Amino acid sequence: MRLTILINGPDPTVNHDYAVLWLDTKEHVWSRESHDGIDLPAWGDMRDEDGVTKLCAPQTSTPVCTLSGLHVDRYERVAAAQGAAQWSCATKPVSTGGLWRLQAVEKQSVLPENSVFPN
Secondary structure, eight states, X not given: OEEEEXXXXXXXXXXXXXXXXXXXXXXXXXXXXEEEBOOOOSEEEEEEEXXXXXXXXXXXXXXXXXXXTOOBOTTOOBSOSEEEEEEOOSSOOSOEEEEEEEEEEEOSOOOOSSOOSOX
16 A cells, blocks of 8 residues: 655645655555655655654664654554654754645555666
């Protein structure tokens, strides 16, 4: 299953920074599809720990972004449609907070035209 997530600042009417992410819950990877101001890596690994989804850069275990409340159970049910987000970027090493919102859920397997994930 693939989730499309929008992350933005606490008040998107004032701060227009955003990132759109695809989360592959089967392969436990994520990719950044679009962004402006929230400069996360192009892709990485993800893990769910106690109702918090942690997005890590490739080959690291330190999260670059956490999505509180986002949990997908073994029946592919999503626990929440929105919640708090925390992220850090290479350009701004201080952790920044905002919100995440579930934009779409694709339950069927989708093969990307150009994959950013290594084989």
